[in-house]
Amino acid sequence: MASKITSGFFAQDTLKVARELLGVEMAYGDCRGVIVETEAYCGDPASHAVTRPNTGVLLRETFGCIYIYSIYGIHRCLNFTSDESGPGAVLIRALEPLRGIESMMARRGTERLRNLTSGPAKLVQALAVDPALHGQEIGRSIRLRRLWEVKEKDVAWGPRIGISKAQELPWRFWVKGNKHVSV
DNA sequence: TGGCCGATATGCT
DNA sequence: GCATATCGGCCAA
Structure with a gap:
């Protein structure tokens, strides 16, 4: 039976x-x-804890909460805050769709399964994540549970995408070979 | 109050 | 591969 993940899970290292x-x-x-696919943002130069000191307060003062930001005017991305002892958040970059695929296709305007949730702004649009969830604790509107045990050998990592600072940090993680990973 | 920049996606060449 | 839409957040003035 899949185990539920609550906000306390996010207290640990980002x-x-x-x-x-x-x-x-x-x-x-x-x-x-x-x-x-995920990316970690700690107190590094690319983190909103640094580049957006006002709204980034959520990264410094909470864990297990929803952090939604807008980028390039038309896109929104979903993060979960983390690390009880310092700034931290994890960007959700890609999902493998399981349910509600018809709805996702309608909202994304495509029939192509690979193009539904293979990017941070895509998945927010596909799931119609409400920007008003910003700041809300995980487990209320967005619910998490472990479905797969991902072995070490199936995890790949590398530099984060789309940033101009701290590009050397290999803080992007993805499931090796999964068809729904971005780029 | 104005200007710059950006954790993106898409469409065109 | 490259241009560009489009606007919130931030800071300088």
């Missing part, structure tokens, strides 16, 4: 949270998908 979120099912509204 890199560990990012790694451990792989294989976790996310349920929201009429949709479900498994997390297959």
